[in-house]
Amino acid sequence: MTKTLINSVKHTFKNHFGFEASHLIQAPGRVNLIGEHTDYNDGFVLPSAINYAAVVAASPRNDNVVRVVSVDYDNAIDEFEINTDIEHAEHDWANYIRGVVKHLKLRGYQFSGANIAVTGNVPQGAGLSSSAALEVVIGQSFKALYNLTITQQEIALNGQEAENKFVGCHCGIMDQLISAEAKKDHALLIDCRSLTTTPVSLPDNMRILIVNSNKKRGLVDSEYNTRREQCEAAAAFFKVPALRDIDISTFDDKEAGLDAITAKRARHVITENQRTLDAANAMHTGDIYTLQRLMADSHASMRDDFEITVPEIDYLVDIIKQEIGELGGVRMTGGGFGGCVVSIVPNELIDQVIAAVEAKYQKQTNLQATVFICSAEEGAKQINAV
Ligand code: GAF
Numbered sequence: 001m002t003k004t005l006i007n008s009v010k011h012t013f014k015n016h017f018g019f020e021a022s023h024l025i026q027a028p029g030r031v032n033l034i035g036e037h038t039d040y041n042d043g044f045v046l047p048s049a050i051n052y053a054a055v056v057a058a059s060p061r062n063d064n065v066v067r068v069v070s071v072d073y074d075n076a077i078d079e080f081e082i083n084t085d086i087e088h089a090e091h092d093w094a095n096y097i098r099g100v101v102k103h104l105k106l107r108g109y110q111f112s113g114a115n116i117a118v119t120g121n122v123p124q125g126a127g128l129s130s131s132a133a134l135e136v137v138i139g140q141s142f143k144a145l146y147n148l149t150i151t152q153q154e155i156a157l158n159g160q161e162a163e164n165k166f167v168g169c170h171c172g173i174m175d176q177l178i179s180a181e182a183k184k185d186h187a188l189l190i191d192c193r194s195l196t197t198t199p200v201s202l203p204d205n206m207r208i209l210i211v212n213s214n215k216k217r218g219l220v221d222s223e224y225n226t227r228r229e230q231c232e233a234a235a236a237f238f239k240v241p242a243l244r245d246i247d248i249s250t251f252d253d254k255e256a257g258l259d260a261i262t263a264k265r266a267r268h269v270i271t272e273n274q275r276t277l278d279a280a281n282a283m284h285t286g287d288i289y290t291l292q293r294l295m296a297d298s299h300a301s302m303r304d305d306f307e308i309t310v311p312e313i314d315y316l317v318d319i320i321k322q323e324i325g326e327l328g329g330v331r332m333t334g335g336g337f338g339g340c341v342v343s344i345v346p347n348e349l350i351d352q353v354i355a356a357v358e359a360k361y362q363k364q365t366n367l368q369a370t371v372f373i374c375s376a377e378e379g380a381k382q383i384n385a386v
């Protein structure tokens with residue numbers, strides 16, 4: 001699949017700029033297996049990169065102009081100067097690129113302009129981090145074009161900064177970090193305070209199956225930012241730097257005095273942190289029974305305490321659960337309010353799960369689900385120097 005993307009981005013570059021690109025770079029989208037809305041609470045997450053990516057063909061320029069052609073937006077163009085204060089663009093997609101370049105400059109990296117063609121096949125608005133893939137592929141491209149001495153971790157932090165300060169979504173670090181640092185065939189247990197990552201193998205004979213509800217996500221940024229504020233209010237109430245610092249065993253006592261909604265939000269984060277650590281352990285020991293229970297508890301917590309699921313997503317989870325029972329796990333994945341569910345399914349049940357989704361989901365919701373059978377891929381990299 002990436003081969004087609006690479007050919008199309010190379011072709012567009014040559015058509016538009018009149019010569020071959022010197023560099024090809026890719027950065028993957030991600031799926032989070034467990035640990036939702038824990039990253040900005042300094043907690044733990046367990047994502048893996050997927051076989052869907054943003055891909056760039058690029059060449060350096062001698063001047064200070066960045067010119068971008070976007071294959072996925074009918075070859076729309078964005079052009080800006082990097083030696084002035086970079087301002088917002090007319091097209092939303094271009095702001096991710098401008099934000100990344102602006103913040104690389106603010107970090108003191110020295111480079112001149114670039115010609116860029118960009119494309120991607122990470123479904124947009126599905127909670128699979130198409131924006132983080134774009135931010136990371138652009139950071140990785142400037143690293144490759146100008147031999148910048150930037151680490152993968154800093155490419156991720158720079159992408160997050162662009163999204164927080166330039167685009168205006170106060171996301172955590174999970175999506176950019178997994179896109180920049182992922183390991184093939186593994187998920188990464190990420191400690192979002194220290195940013196240390198521990199590779200965890202995926203269970204044998206099982207696949208990651210992602211089902212997009214295709215429920216249009218509404219008010220995502222504002223609801224996301226509200227949840228973040230509620231978590232910060234809870235941490236302030238407990239007089240700790242972040243909810244990561246609240247011990248699960250003492251939470252019930254401490255809850256007294258906190259308003260009901262904020263207490264529910266805090267309970268989700270505190271219990272989800274523990275579930276994430278336990279799930280990494282269960283994957284490590286191949287304990288699928290525990291893994292599926294933790295994924296089920298995570299979903300219930302997102303539905304009842306954090307209140308970020310929607311009926312279509314809850315229904316998809318039910319359909320898949322009925323097919324896999326205790327042999328695999330399923331839960332909503334990503335920021336919430338629509339998007340996708342992730343399931344870890346034994347190979348021999350994949351067809352059966354897909355058939356059940358096809359038979360039931362549309363009848364009940366009038367929406368057609370899209371299924372992705374995924375592999376866990378490597379993080380951002382230069383594909384070759386052509
Ligand atoms: C979005 C954000 F970008 C992440 O930082 C994370 O908070 C996630 O929602 C929820 O776990 O993907």
